[in-house]
Amino acid sequence: MSATSPSPVAPAIRLRDIVKSFGPVQANRGAELEVAHGEIHALVGENGAGKSTLMRVLAGMYAPDSGLMAVEGRDVTGWSTADAIAAGVGMVHQHFMLVPTLTVAENVVLGSELTRGPVLDRAAAEEAVRKLSVETGLAVPPAAKVADLTVGQAQRVEILKTLYRGAKILILDEPTAVLSPPEVRELWGVLRSLKQSGSTVVLITHKLDEVIEVSETITVMRAGKTVARMATAGTTPQAIARAMVGRDVALALDAEYTGTPMPELGAVSALLEVRDLAVAGANGQPVVKSATFSIAPGEILGIAGVEGNGQTELIEAIAGLRQYTGSIALASRDLATLNVRARGDAGLSHIPEDRHDRALILDYTVAENLILGQQHRFTRGAALDTPRMLEHARELISRYDIRPDNPALAARALSGGNQQKIVVAREMARDFKVLLAAQPTRGVDVGAIEFIHARLREARDQGKAVLLVSADLAEVLALSDRVAVMYGGRIVAMLPRASATPETLGPYMTGAERAA
Amino acid sequence: MSAFPPPPDPTLEPVVEAPLPVPVARASGRPSRRAQIEEAVLPPLVALLLAAVVGDLLILSFGQSPGAVYRLLLDGTWGNAYGFGQVLYKATTLVFTGLAVALGLRAGLFNIGAESQLAAGGFCAALVGLVLPPGIPALFVLPVYILAAALGGGAVGAVPGVLKARFGAHEVIVTIMLNFIVLALLNYLTSTRLHVPDTLHTAEIRSGQLPRLSDMSSAFQGSAANAAILLAILAMIGLWWFLFRTRRGFELRAVGLQPHAAEYGGIDVGGVTWRALALSGAIAGLGGLNYVLGYKHYYEEGFATGAGFLGIAVALVGRSHPIGIGLAALLFATLSQGGLAVNALVPKQMVDVLQAVVILAVATSVPEVRRLLRMRRGGGGDR
Numbered sequence: 001m002s003a004t005s006p007s008p009v010a011p012a013i014r015l016r017d018i019v020k021s022f023g024p025v026q027a028n029r030g031a032e033l034e035v036a037h038g039e040i041h042a043l044v045g046e047n048g049a050g051k052s053t054l055m056r057v058l059a060g061m062y063a064p065d066s067g068l069m070a071v072e073g074r075d076v077t078g079w080s081t082a083d084a085i086a087a088g089v090g091m092v093h094q095h096f097m098l099v100p101t102l103t104v105a106e107n108v109v110l111g112s113e114l115t116r117g118p119v120l121d122r123a124a125a126e127e128a129v130r131k132l133s134v135e136t137g138l139a140v141p142p143a144a145k146v147a148d149l150t151v152g153q154a155q156r157v158e159i160l161k162t163l164y165r166g167a168k169i170l171i172l173d174e175p176t177a178v179l180s181p182p183e184v185r186e187l188w189g190v191l192r193s194l195k196q197s198g199s200t201v202v203l204i205t206h207k208l209d210e211v212i213e214v215s216e217t218i219t220v221m222r223a224g225k226t227v228a229r230m231a232t233a234g235t236t237p238q239a240i241a242r243a244m245v246g247r248d249v250a251l252a253l254d255a256e257y258t259g260t261p262m263p264e265l266g267a268v269s270a271l272l273e274v275r276d277l278a279v280a281g282a283n284g285q286p287v288v289k290s291a292t293f294s295i296a297p298g299e300i301l302g303i304a305g306v307e308g309n310g311q312t313e314l315i316e317a318i319a320g321l322r323q324y325t326g327s328i329a330l331a332s333r334d335l336a337t338l339n340v341r342a343r344g345d346a347g348l349s350h351i352p353e354d355r356h357d358r359a360l361i362l363d364y365t366v367a368e369n370l371i372l373g374q375q376h377r378f379t380r381g382a383a384l385d386t387p388r389m390l391e392h393a394r395e396l397i398s399r400y401d402i403r404p405d406n407p408a409l410a411a412r413a414l415s416g417g418n419q420q421k422i423v424v425a426r427e428m429a430r431d432f433k434v435l436l437a438a439q440p441t442r443g444v445d446v447g448a449i450e451f452i453h454a455r456l457r458e459a460r461d462q463g464k465a466v467l468l469v470s471a472d473l474a475e476v477l478a479l480s481d482r483v484a485v486m487y488g489g490r491i492v493a494m495l496p497r498a499s500a501t502p503e504t505l506g507p508y509m510t511g512a513e514r515a516a
Numbered sequence: 517m518s519a520f521p522p523p524p525d526p527t528l529e530p531v532v533e534a535p536l537p538v539p540v541a542r543a544s545g546r547p548s549r550r551a552q553i554e555e556a557v558l559p560p561l562v563a564l565l566l567a568a569v570v571g572d573l574l575i576l577s578f579g580q581s582p583g584a585v586y587r588l589l590l591d592g593t594w595g596n597a598y599g600f601g602q603v604l605y606k607a608t609t610l611v612f613t614g615l616a617v618a619l620g621l622r623a624g625l626f627n628i629g630a631e632s633q634l635a636a637g638g639f640c641a642a643l644v645g646l647v648l649p650p651g652i653p654a655l656f657v658l659p660v661y662i663l664a665a666a667l668g669g670g671a672v673g674a675v676p677g678v679l680k681a682r683f684g685a686h687e688v689i690v691t692i693m694l695n696f697i698v699l700a701l702l703n704y705l706t707s708t709r710l711h712v713p714d715t716l717h718t719a720e721i722r723s724g725q726l727p728r729l730s731d732m733s734s735a736f737q738g739s740a741a742n743a744a745i746l747l748a749i750l751a752m753i754g755l756w757w758f759l760f761r762t763r764r765g766f767e768l769r770a771v772g773l774q775p776h777a778a779e780y781g782g783i784d785v786g787g788v789t790w791r792a793l794a795l796s797g798a799i800a801g802l803g804g805l806n807y808v809l810g811y812k813h814y815y816e817e818g819f820a821t822g823a824g825f826l827g828i829a830v831a832l833v834g835r836s837h838p839i840g841i842g843l844a845a846l847l848f849a850t851l852s853q854g855g856l857a858v859n860a861l862v863p864k865q866m867v868d869v870l871q872a873v874v875i876l877a878v879a880t881s882v883p884e885v886r887r888l889l890r891m892r893r894g895g896g897g898d899r
Contacts, residue, residue: 319780321780339782339784340779342782344782350780352780357774357776358776358779358780359780364770373782376782384766386761
């Protein structure tokens with residue numbers, strides 16, 4: 001192996017024709033990436049485009065099947081994670097890899113602990129973390145337990161950990177998924193200052209506004225291949241989206257809000273009325289606290305907020321999946337005594353946030369999944385009415401463009417977007433008055449997002465009440481007639497669409513302010 | 517590796533216009549019929565081959581020739597009417613206990629209690645037989661016996677079911693403990709109240725005895741095989757229909773696969789849990805009829821010791837599918853009967869070891885072979 005000598009003009013990262021398969025699935029099939037020194041480079045693409053795989057190859061977690069990798073002009077094809085760390089390449093993962101019961105400092109030094117004899121030198125570790133924290137502007141309390149941190153702080157610890165190991169090339173995998181808008185702005189500040197100090201940053205994302213805001217160069221991947229590379233300054237979100245999907249799409253982030261503002265509540269009787277709702281979490285502590293709101297026919301109420309502030313529990317309580325106190329009424333009928341099935345029969349539809357755990361039975365066929373929750377309506381005596389199930393499936397498959405169009409295929413074999421279409425089709429096809437839509441487009445590609453948004457608007461226009469929960473603020477703003485913000489289990493703000501903007505909602509999402 | 521190739525054109529322009537992405541799922545849709553059959557049949561065959569290889573080594577270690585031992589084993593089982601009848605008799609009980617365990621597995625529950633449920637079913641059938649007047653044809657009293665056996669096994673199965681649904685008590689612990697309690701109780705009742713003096717069994721039932729195979733052909737003389745085989749076949753068909761064709765079966769399998777999704781789908785998970793274990797116990801209980809109605813016509817302590825536990829192996833090797841269970845029951849019955857036949861060459865216990873080897877081979881090789889099959893076909897997988 002004769003590596004070319006490092007030269008100052010070599011790009012920080014150069015990946016050529018990377019192929020990586022997992023069994024029969026080719027996650028990367030000829031991916032290219034070239035990142036210059038000291039730039040913030042965005043790697044974009046839909047879910048399943050192969051972005052994370054490519055970056056894991058770069059970080060040494062996977063060896064490529066073929067292709068060439070160079071860092072700082074040195075051939076590093078197929079190196080190990082240890083090699084990558086030694087060479088200053090560090091990856092911050094989407095899911096934090098921190099030990100919650102250890103302190104910030106302990107987490108940062110984990111794996112390269114400062115010791116005094118056999119014992120950990122906690123003071124030295126804290127001092128080192130404090131110093132690094134000041135240098136980089138990543139403010140964290142070194143002695144605090146990670147379990148007590150906010151998500152934004154935990155992410156800063158992840159970045160610090162990577163920097164502490166000497167990373168000069170930092171890879172961030174979807175870092176903003178869990179952050180509120182002010183935290184996102186802070187993160188951008190940190191990335192820019194890292195760049196100032198000579199670091200190179202690769203940002204994996206599928207949020208186009210982020211790409212435009214923070215990156216200098218963009219590489220677009222689609223179906224495992226690199227399809228475009230462009231300078232951020234010379235491009236538009238539409239151009240990036242076109243490269244990602246391969247066709248023109250309507251983008252949620254610049255979609256016009258098209259609803260008509262609702263008449264004053266009280267003028268029409270609400271379809272969903274929630275009063276003083278309280279839900280207890282797994283260990284008994286309250287996770288939803290005295291939530292009160294109502295939704296009128298033909299209205300979408302969007303709940304914004306950082307994930308984990310009680311949205312999941314709120315939705316599941318309404319659906320009948322969790323114990324609660326307070327009252328929930330659907331079209332003036334109290335739901336207290338109704339179980340999940342009876343609530344469905346009373347006119348409640350529910351798109352759950354967790355597609356793989358709740359919404360689908362992955363080993364059941366598309367046709368079977370399309371009747372889940374309504375199986376008691378598809379019977380002939382004790383048996384399931386298979387012909388009618390198939391007819392139902394064929395109709396929904398064509399109406400909702402579920403691909404492949406085979407009702408006998410296991411749901412597991414479909415892509416995320418098509419799996420979500422099964423859920424949306426099933427829940428929209430039943431006779432309902434109120435729709436609970438939790439993260440309806442999570443992990444779904446841009447084309448399917450557009451489609452699902454259209455269906456939600458359609459439900460609204462048919463006079464249904466829709467409760468939308470989304471971690472994606474752009475989605476909430478594009479669809480909602482009214483916007484509520486949840487923080488710490490409470491509804492801390494309820495704004496008419498006209499006055500809801502990222503700026504007005506941000507302080508509520510971080511808990512800095514509360515009204516309502 | 518030579519020097520790194522030159523970089524691509526460094527201009528910051530779109531570099532490729534790639535065609536639309538291919539759909540993630542196999543566009544061809546459902547795996548072909550042939551592929552499905554391959555996947556169902558090949559893995560157990562590979563496992564059996566593996567078990568046979570280990571069996572060869574075992575036999576060689578006793579200084580015998582594997583060919584001779586296997587020939588003897590086959591001669592003593594499928595090779596003559598008596599041996600074959602014994603295989604059928606043993607397989608009949610195993611079908612019931614295998615189906616019982618499989619039903620639990622389909623609902624995500626591990627019923628280790630088939631052993632005592634089987635005994636309770638046989639016991640209750642014998643009790644009914646003791647009070648029925650003599651001489652009524654089997655066809656008329658059969659429903660009563662079936663009900664009694666199902667209720668006996670079902671009651672034992674319902675206990676862990678209700679405890680699990682109501683209090684979250686783990687069914688494995690409860691069914692294991694109930695095995696001790698129920699068997700001890702039945703033995704107590706038999707030996708203090710119901711036994712014929714100087715035996716460990718009850719008096720003979722007086723009506724409803726099932727015809728034996730030997731009644732039809734004298735070649736089966738001495739073998740216990742009887743018309744309970746037909747009940748076992750009916751149970752296989754019935755359970756298949758229930759699991760894969762009815763709404764309750766749909767709901768039961770949903771609970772077994774993804775309890776959270778089942779709950780979301782309006783399915784009463786607790787209700788399914790206790791009903792599944794009760795039904796599982798009832799099916800195991802029906803197995804008692806094979807002995808009580810078909811063979812000895814009384815209840816006897818330990819009339820089918822081990823058949824409940826072997827049912828777990830049958831369900832696992834049969835992949836919790838009624839057809840697979842039928843085949844697995846025949847396999848284990850063959851090995852168990854064959855152990856007697858090969859006793860002259862190798863210790864009978866060697867066949868017990870072979871049964872264990874079959875279970876281990878299935879548990880380890882089946883998932884692996886399926887994975888290889890799928891890879892070769894280029895089907896799904898995780899990115």
